[in-house]
Amino acid sequence: xxxxxxxxxxxxxxxxxxxxxxxxxxxxxxxxxxxxxxxxxxxxxxxxxxxxxxxxxxxxxxxxxxxxxxxxxxxxxxxxxxxxxxxxxxxxxxxxxxxxxxxxxxxxxxxxxxxxxxxxxxxxxxxxxxxxxxxxxxxxxxxxxxxxxxxxxxxxxxxxxxxxxxxxxxxxxxxxxxxxxxxxxxxxxxxxxxxxxxxxxxxxxxxxxxxxxxxxxxxxxxxxxxxxxxxxxxxxxxxxxxxxxxxxxxxxxxxxxxxxxxxxxxxxxxxxxxxxxxxxxxxxxxx
Amino acid sequence: xxxxxxxxxxxxxxxxxxxxxxxxxxxxxxxxxxxxxxxxxxxxxxxxxxxxxxxxxxxxxxxxxxxxxxxxxxxxxxxxxxxxxxxxxxxxxxxxxxxxxxxxxxxxxxxxxxxxxxxxxxxxxxxxxxxxxxxxxxxxxxxxxxxxxxxxxxxxxxxxxxxxxxxxxxxxxxxxxxxxxxxxxxxxxxxxxxxxxxxxxxxxxxxxxxxxxxxxxxxxxxxxxxxxxxxxxxxxxxxxxxxxxxxxxxxxxxxxxxxxxxxxxxxxxxxxxxxxxxxxxxxxxxx
Numbered sequence: 285x286x287x288x289x290x291x292x293x294x295x296x297x298x299x300x301x302x303x304x305x306x307x308x309x310x311x312x313x314x315x316x317x318x319x320x321x322x323x324x325x326x327x328x329x330x331x332x333x334x335x336x337x338x339x340x341x342x343x344x345x346x347x348x349x350x351x352x353x354x355x356x357x358x359x360x361x362x363x364x365x366x367x368x369x370x371x372x373x374x375x376x377x378x379x380x381x382x383x384x385x386x387x388x389x390x391x392x393x394x395x396x397x398x399x400x401x402x403x404x405x406x407x408x409x410x411x412x413x414x415x416x417x418x419x420x421x422x423x424x425x426x427x428x429x430x431x432x433x434x435x436x437x438x439x440x441x442x443x444x445x446x447x448x449x450x451x452x453x454x455x456x457x458x459x460x461x462x463x464x465x466x467x468x469x470x471x472x473x474x475x476x477x478x479x480x481x482x483x484x485x486x487x488x489x490x491x492x493x494x495x496x497x498x499x500x501x502x503x504x505x506x507x508x509x510x511x512x513x514x515x516x517x518x519x520x521x522x523x524x525x526x527x528x529x530x531x532x533x534x535x536x537x538x539x540x541x542x543x544x545x546x547x548x549x550x551x552x553x554x555x556x557x558x559x560x561x562x563x564x565x566x567x568x569x570x571x
Numbered sequence: 572x573x574x575x576x577x578x579x580x581x582x583x584x585x586x587x588x589x590x591x592x593x594x595x596x597x598x599x600x601x602x603x604x605x606x607x608x609x610x611x612x613x614x615x616x617x618x619x620x621x622x623x624x625x626x627x628x629x630x631x632x633x634x635x636x637x638x639x640x641x642x643x644x645x646x647x648x649x650x651x652x653x654x655x656x657x658x659x660x661x662x663x664x665x666x667x668x669x670x671x672x673x674x675x676x677x678x679x680x681x682x683x684x685x686x687x688x689x690x691x692x693x694x695x696x697x698x699x700x701x702x703x704x705x706x707x708x709x710x711x712x713x714x715x716x717x718x719x720x721x722x723x724x725x726x727x728x729x730x731x732x733x734x735x736x737x738x739x740x741x742x743x744x745x746x747x748x749x750x751x752x753x754x755x756x757x758x759x760x761x762x763x764x765x766x767x768x769x770x771x772x773x774x775x776x777x778x779x780x781x782x783x784x785x786x787x788x789x790x791x792x793x794x795x796x797x798x799x800x801x802x803x804x805x806x807x808x809x810x811x812x813x814x815x816x817x818x819x820x821x822x823x824x825x826x827x828x829x830x831x832x833x834x835x836x837x838x839x840x841x842x843x844x845x846x847x848x849x850x851x852x853x854x855x856x857x858x
Contacts, residue, residue: 307714312739313722316714367686372678391659392725395682399654399689400714406693407709415700422694427594427603427687435600438679452599 287561294334299325301355305408319389319397320404324362326380331494331566332465333358338562339469339483342554349412353468356405356417360425361461363401364434366394373438376516417468424464433457442521445528453523458498459491466490466559482551489545490563493538497569499524500534505571542567574848581621586612588642592695606676606684607691611649613667618781618853619752620645625849626756626770629841636699640755643695643704647712648748650688651721653681660725663803704755711751720744729808732815740810745785746778753777753846769838776832777850780825784856786811787821792858829854 302324309318333354340350369376369384370391377387386394402425409418423429433456440449466487470480502517503526517524526534545563549556589611596605620641627637656663656671657678664674673681689712696705710716720743727736753774757767789804790813804811813821832850836843 311715313714313719313726315726316719316722320714364686367682370679370682372682392657393722395654395657395659396718396722398686399651400718402686402689403709403713403718406705407713410702410705410709413702415697415702415705418693418697418702418705422690422697426690426694427600427607428598431683431687431690432600432603435603435680435683439600439602 285557285561287565290558290561291334291565294337295330297337297351298330298333298354298358301351302358305355305359306404315389315393316397316400319385319393320401322388323366323385323397323401324359326382328358328362328380330358331562332361332462335462335487335490335559335562336465336469336472338558339466339487340473341558342479342552342556343470343473343475345473347472349414349417350469350472352408352412353417353472354465356408356421357461357465357468359401359405359408360421360430363398363405364430366398366401368434370394373434374516412472414472416471420464420468420471424460429456429460429464433460437522440523443523445523447528450523450525450528454492454495454525455488458495459488462491462494463487479552479554482548485548486545486559486563489541489548490566493541493545493563494566496525496534496538496541497566499526500531500538501569501571503531538567572844572848574852577845577848578621578852581624582617584624584638585617585620585641585645588638589645592642592646593691602676602680603684603687606672606680607688609675610653610672610684610688611646613669615645615649615667617645618849619648619749622749622774622777622846622849623752623756623759625845626753626774627760628845629766629839629843630757630760630762632760634759636701636704637756637759639695639699640704640759641752643692643708644748644752644755646688646692646695647708647717650685650692651717653685653688655721657681660721661803699759701759703758707751707755707758711747716743716747716751720747724809727810730810732810734815737810737812737815741779741782741812742775745782746775749778749781750774766839766841769835772835773832773846773850776828776835777853780828780832780850781853783812783821783825783828784853786813787818787825788856788858790818825854 306321306324307317309321311317336354336357337350365379366385368374369379370386376384378384385397389397405421406418409421433453437453437457440453463484466483467480470483475483499517542563546560549559593608593611594604596608598604623641623644624637652666653672655661656666657673663671665671672684676684692708693705696708720740724740724744727740750771753770754767757770762770786804829850833847836846
């Protein structure tokens, strides 16, 4: 399997679906729809929707439902980025090398564009008619998931390194949503309960890897490669995995988690080469 | 029908359901759950969930689904209030006589508490298993509904009075959600399509009345009665119905819309005395 080609092919499908699912920029209120499109159609890596689609593949049910689920996860993810970048949160001016939403459209419109993207994610899922998909996203996204991670992440700024706290933050801020992306793909594919369990474990571990690599790259990469200011975690005194455990342990943890994620896949006894290749790609990614 | 007793009885049911549906304030992250509960359990009038429950009554199906729909609409409504009060939006320090969420918990937590309440609304609906309810809320709430109204409301501040603009703002910011509340009650009750049409019309007109009365009260009532600073619309140069059409026309429009709303109810040929009494109550309310 050529992972670069696979990712490129899925990205193209996802870009088209994202573009098609959002109202045209000319739709009233034009400024809001421009802000929504700007915050979504910005060259993101689309890891979450790709994982969602890949998680349906072992079940051989190419269906519109999987695309809707994939797109919904990405729309929600983009909404959190818009809100995270706000001055009262991480106060970031750049994302993927471009001005953030509030810099370009003003703070009020950024709050509202984030809200509208969040709502649009649930609209996409409602349109599938599968309430279970909405339930997965809501549980992963809400006050016991992504939002919990974000609250504790902000509260942790400047506090002493703490292993259990960083684990809580990474699990909720990142891993829970990536796990949900994988679960939603599997549910759309019609996975049985035990299969869903194995894929949950794969998703969670892959999500943790994704976040630890993010932390590592923030310290070791350059602004040009990442398209955002590196070293910003240090500057904000963010609690990162390397800050708590050291860089060597961070790399070792990434390897261990990836091994465990792939072991969970093997338990499935289905064709999961795409998920495996994505996990290996995420472990080695440089941006 | 004694409307005061009816409202009090429904409010009690709704307060209990709101209290029960939110995680306890001690749940990690405690600050987030405190902020969510503070922003919801604050003595709101609960007009939207009451209308939702009342709209199911003609169909005689007292069901848990109706309560979930009612609660979801109120949670979403509360989330919009938290975000509307933010410094970058209406910059309000008081709501119902108490410090607003961002004054009490900080701006970042207010953004995140609003997000979490929005997500929780969709979780409540997902748990009913009726995707159609999620779809109703999403369509009413999103970039072609409440959020559209909010964007144009902010953009209209300080602009010259304009009848078609105020109509767009009131329709989207307020009437569309109240219409959705009524529709969701009717859907949970199992209304047929033509019945749903009549109730939609009732909900929309009642929603417009609600907003016009809000505008009137902002100009004519006192801080003590409303529990929020009156005259704030004038101060922010908000575009209000009386500012565009004059106070006399505002009162006349309220009467006309209420008559039309009740006429739509009469078309139903079902027992709708509660909806009728609520519409008449809203027309005459003084706070």
